[in-house]
Amino acid sequence: MARERISLVELLRRHPVDLSALQPAPAEPTGRELSARVRAIHHKPCSVCGQMCATSRVHTTPEQGPRWVDLCWDHGLATMPVSRMPDTVEGILAELREAAAEVAAELGRPVPMTVWTDKDGWRDEPRS
Ligand SMILES: [Zn+2]
16 A cells, blocks of 8 residues: 555545444443553454454444554554644744743743754754
């Protein structure tokens, strides 16, 4: 399978998977529950293609409720949620400053923040 990014819903729409045959899952599994599931499905077949499983996701429908969808490496990567983290230093710094401002607003006082970003000095206080 190509490394196309698609949602789990789209993956299941494209492939004939009998959702009623999938095992019931917690609606919002904890990290521990997900880890236990991944250990339990080791060497079992992908719900979509039959290759060996590498991960699992929960898919919920009104008819079936939450069900485990066990996925191989390719299908797991294809349906991995896209990171919403900034991908530039400036974007990361902007998020850190925004978070510091929120904390400062909650505390009612300024929150000092200095960020080390490279060998040339502090981003906010460059070395001369
Ligand atoms: Zn697969």
